[in-house]
Amino acid sequence: xxxxxxxxxxxxxxxxxxxxxxxxxxxxxxxxxxxxxxxxxxxxxxxxxxxxxxxxxxxxxxxxxxxxxxxxxxxxxxxxxxxxxxxxxxxxxxxxxxxxxxxxxxxxxxxxxxxxxxxxxxxxxxxxxxxxxxxxxxxxxxxxxxxxxxxxxxxxxxxxxxxxxxxxxxxxxxxxxxxxxxxxxxxxxxxxxxxxxxxxxxxxxxxxxxxxxxxxxxxxxxxxxxxxxxxxxxxxxxxxxxxxxxxxxxxxxxxxxxxxxxxxxxxxxxxxxxxxxxxxxxxxx
Numbered sequence: 547x548x549x550x551x552x553x554x555x556x557x558x559x560x561x562x563x564x565x566x567x568x569x570x571x572x573x574x575x576x577x578x579x580x581x582x583x584x585x586x587x588x589x590x591x592x593x594x595x596x597x598x599x600x601x602x603x604x605x606x607x608x609x610x611x612x613x614x615x616x617x618x619x620x621x622x623x624x625x626x627x628x629x630x631x632x633x634x635x636x637x638x639x640x641x642x643x644x645x646x647x648x649x650x651x652x653x654x655x656x657x658x659x660x661x662x663x664x665x666x667x668x669x670x671x672x673x674x675x676x677x678x679x680x681x682x683x684x685x686x687x688x689x690x691x692x693x694x695x696x697x698x699x700x701x702x703x704x705x706x707x708x709x710x711x712x713x714x715x716x717x718x719x720x721x722x723x724x725x726x727x728x729x730x731x732x733x734x735x736x737x738x739x740x741x742x743x744x745x746x747x748x749x750x751x752x753x754x755x756x757x758x759x760x761x762x763x764x765x766x767x768x769x770x771x772x773x774x775x776x777x778x779x780x781x782x783x784x785x786x787x788x789x790x791x792x793x794x795x796x797x798x799x800x801x802x803x804x805x806x807x808x809x810x811x812x813x814x815x816x817x818x819x820x821x822x823x824x825x826x827x828x829x830x831x
Contacts, residue, residue, distance in 0.1 A: 557592040560792055561607060564628035567798040568778035570786045571623040573769075577614045580623060585609050587790045610634055613642075613775065616751070618660045621772030622780050627795075629802050636776070641726060643743045643774035646767055648754040650736040653764035657693045657751035661766070669763045674733045680760050681740075684753060685728045689720040693751050723748040737768065 571580045585607055594606060612624040612634035621644075626634040650669035654661030724745035732739040742750060751767050758765025773780040777800070785794055 554593075556792065557589075557594065557606070559796075560588055560592045562628070563630075563795065563799060565630040565799040565801040566612075566624060566626050566633055566778075567795055567800065568622050568624050568775070568784045569790065570780075570784040571615050571620055572787075573618060573620045576617050577611055577623055581609065581611050581625065583787075584625065584790050587787075588792060588795070591792055612636075615772055616658065616770065618658050618767075619770040619772065621770075622775045622778050622784055623772075624775050624778055627799070630799075633802060640776035641743055641745065641774065642748070642772060642776075643741070644750050645731075645771045645773055646740045646742060646750050646754060647769040648738050648740065648757070648765050649768045650738065650758060650761070650763050650765045652736075652766055653755065653758065654766045655694075656766075657755045658767040658770070665764050667763045669736050669761075672735065672761050672763060674730065676761055677730050677733060677738060677757070680757060681728045681730060683760065684757065685725050687722060687724050690723045690749065690752050690756070691720045692747075692749055693755070721747060725753075728753075743774075 569580070569584055571577060575583070589607060607627070608631055609625060609627050610631040612626060615621065615623055624634065626632070649659075650672060651666060652663050653665040653667075655664050656662075725748065726743040726745065727741070728743075729741045730738060731741050740750075740754075742753070744750075750770055754765050754767050771780070778784065783798065785798055
């Protein structure tokens with residue numbers, strides 16, 4: 547096979563992919579940046595010279611992600627390719643698992659370590675038993691106020707972007723979310739580690755902030771890792787950057803099926819809200 551024919555064959559095979567797979571998002575870049583890097587790597591392998599994944603015209607590869615991870619967070623990022631992008635909304639309704647490390651005694655404007663400290667309070671009175679008891683109040687179907695610094699939008703712009711531009715932004719109203727399980731794994735004051743399993747629309751940063759207030763202190767997220775999203779787990783399913791190749795994507799790809807991943811008739815209000823926000827906020831690149 548001639549070089550030109552080989553390039554054409556690889557590109558055609560890449561463009562024919564339809565389904566879902568998961569990649570590892572490292573701490574630092576945005577979810578969109580990671581997706582663009584993945585797309586660029588695949589197009590370069592297919593022989594596309596100097597691909598610019600941000601250009602929308604004449605797209606040669608349809609790809610999107612199923613749920614934003616904060617820049618400071620890492621872990622499972624589900625990717626849809628081809629017709630798989632139509633299945634990404636279902637990823638937001640499924641169970642997600644996180645491991646979060648929080649710090650008592652300091653609150654920040656972003657509710658995580660990337661922000662500026664806005665408050666400092668004593669935490670020496672907090673015990674392991676106190677935390678375990680309070681976590682019960684945050685388990686099940688609860689109401690939660692989303693953080694100001696988030697991917698939620700106002701007038702077509704993300705709240706986080708508006709805040710960085712100096713605009714005054716009001717908090718979104720509390721909304722129903724579901725926490726399937728919530729456990730304290732470790733407590734070494736002022737740091738604590740939580741294992742969380744939740745449904746759509748849930749913010750770990752808001753949970754940690756609310757927990758700090760409930761314990762007569764304050765807290766923010768130091769580190770956040772998504773360990774599971776839908777059927778994809780961190781240990782078994784994600785492709786790290788050194789495996790962002792056509793061969794590995796094909797091996798990992800879960801093809802589109804006629805049956806939806808989630809029974810829409812059984813969606814909770816929180817899941818329905820999450821799906822709606824996905825279609826309003828997600829960007830296919």
